[in-house]
Amino acid sequence: MAEFKILHSWDVTAEEAIKIQNELRGLVKIENLKKEIHYIAGADISFDKGSNIVYAGIIVLKFPELEEVDRSLVITEVNFPYIPGLLSFRESPALIKAWEKIKVEPDVVVIDGQGIAHPRRFGIASHFGVLIDKPTIGCAKSLLVGKYDEPGEKAGSYSYLYDSGEIIGAVLRTRDNVQPVFVSIGHKITLEESIKIILQNVRGFRIPEPTRQAHNLVNALRRGEIKPGEQRKPEQESLF
DNA sequence: GCGACAG
DNA sequence: ATCTTGTCGC
Numbered sequence: 001m002a003e004f005k006i007l008h009s010w011d012v013t014a015e016e017a018i019k020i021q022n023e024l025r026g027l028v029k030i031e032n033l034k035k036e037i038h039y040i041a042g043a044d045i046s047f048d049k050g051s052n053i054v055y056a057g058i059i060v061l062k063f064p065e066l067e068e069v070d071r072s073l074v075i076t077e078v079n080f081p082y083i084p085g086l087l088s089f090r091e092s093p094a095l096i097k098a099w100e101k102i103k104v105e106p107d108v109v110v111i112d113g114q115g116i117a118h119p120r121r122f123g124i125a126s127h128f129g130v131l132i133d134k135p136t137i138g139c140a141k142s143l144l145v146g147k148y149d150e151p152g153e154k155a156g157s158y159s160y161l162y163d164s165g166e167i168i169g170a171v172l173r174t175r176d177n178v179q180p181v182f183v184s185i186g187h188k189i190t191l192e193e194s195i196k197i198i199l200q201n202v203r204g205f206r207i208p209e210p211t212r213q214a215h216n217l218v219n220a221l222r223r224g225e226i227k228p229g230e231q232r233k234p235e236q237e238s239l240f
Numbered sequence: 241g242c243g244a245c246a247g
Numbered sequence: 248a249t250c251t252t253g254t255c256g257c
Contacts, residue, residue, distance in 0.1 A: 045247075047248050082248075084245035091247070113246050123246070144246045177257085182246080247248050 002102040004132045010080070010093045017080075017089045018120070025122040027130045029188045033108070037063045040201065041106035042210025043098070043128070045091045046218035052077045056094035057218040059210065060104045064200060066209050070104035073221050073228040084144065087113055088124035092131070099132055108135040108189065108197065110210040114144050115194075117161055117169035117184035129187025136186025137194045138169070139211055143182060153177050156199060170195050174202045181206065 008020050040063045046055040054077065060070035074097045080090045091113075114123030115138030125138030146163040148171045155176050161169040161184070169184030172195060183194050201208035207215070220226045 045248080047247085049249055082247060084247090087246055118246080125246095138246085140246050142246065143244095145244085 002099050002105050002132065004096055004099055005130070007131065010089060012080075012089065014083055014086060017086050021086075021088075021120045021122040021127070024127065024130060025120055028116060028122065028126045028185075030116075030185055030190060031188060032190055033135055033188070033193055035107060037107045037197070039063060039069065039104055039106040040066075040197070040210055041102075041109040042112075042208075042212070042214035043095050043109060044112045044211055044214035044218050045094060046215075046222045048222065052079060054078050054091075054094050055218045055222045056091070056098045057214050057221060058095065058098045058102060058109075059214045059217055060102065060106050061210060061213070063107075066201065066203065068213070070102060071217065072098040072101040073217065073226070074098045074101075075221065075228055085119050088122075088127040091124060092128055095128060096131065106134070108137060109186070110137050110139050110198070110201070110208060111186060112139065112141075112211045112215065114138045114140050114182065115169070115184035115186035117144060117146055117163070117182060119145050121168070123184070123186075125184065125186030135188040137189060137197060138182075138184040138186050139198055139208060140182040140184075141179075141207070151180055155202075158183075158195060167191065172198060174199070174206050174208065175204075178206045181208075 111125040115125035129136030158172040
């Protein structure tokens with residue numbers, strides 16, 4: 001059972017949520033990774049159209065092979081609405097429930113959303129990272145806040161994302177001639193390491209494998225193609 | 241007051 | 248995020 005910290009209630013108003021972000025932002029650590037990466041995870045959420053049912057999932061891949069070694073799926077409900085800047089209060093509760101069931105703890109977690117590239121420098125990747133006390137990287141598909149120059153057209157090129165005179169992330173091209181992704185520090189990592197890791201996890205698609213596979217997983221769960229039941233992929237049969 | 245605005 | 252067919256480009 002992977003552990004996490006309970007630092008506040010999730011049953012809050014938007015005003016209280018902002019207050020919590022301002023109180024917890026100081027806990028985000030920007031530092032070099034302490035250990036080599038052997039396992040990397042991806043986390044994502046899928047929603048039903050007009051209901052408050054959410055499908056959350058976390059997938060753990062062996063690095064650098066990127067083969068699945070663990071998965072955790074959860075179906076629950078949400079009450080907090082989507083409000084730009086407060087995404088964490090809508091999605092984190094479900095992700096925490098999925099995290100509790102993880103057996104193979106990853107060395108870093110990639111989250112679909114911003115890290116410190118946030119108005120209060122506390123996007124979902126940072127918030128979740130502080131709660132599980134693990135290195136996290138924010139990898140979003142679009143901009144929340146900041147300004148940047150368009151990065152080069154080639155895969156691997158990037159430009160920095162600025163806000164109030166500070167670098168808050170990077171705008172990274174993961175494939176030639178495709179829309180870039182927005183990478184930012186979540187927790188316990190540096191921006192340089194975050195960019196490098198995201199690139200090492202790209203396998204021909206714009207979205208890096210951890211979040212891409214997590215996204216596929218929660219969508220399959222929502223469509224009823226798979227069940228939350230069997231948490232882990234079947235063990236390999238022993239050869240003798 | 242007018243835009244911008246992760247998923 | 249989700250609703251959706253065909254279509255443009257590599």
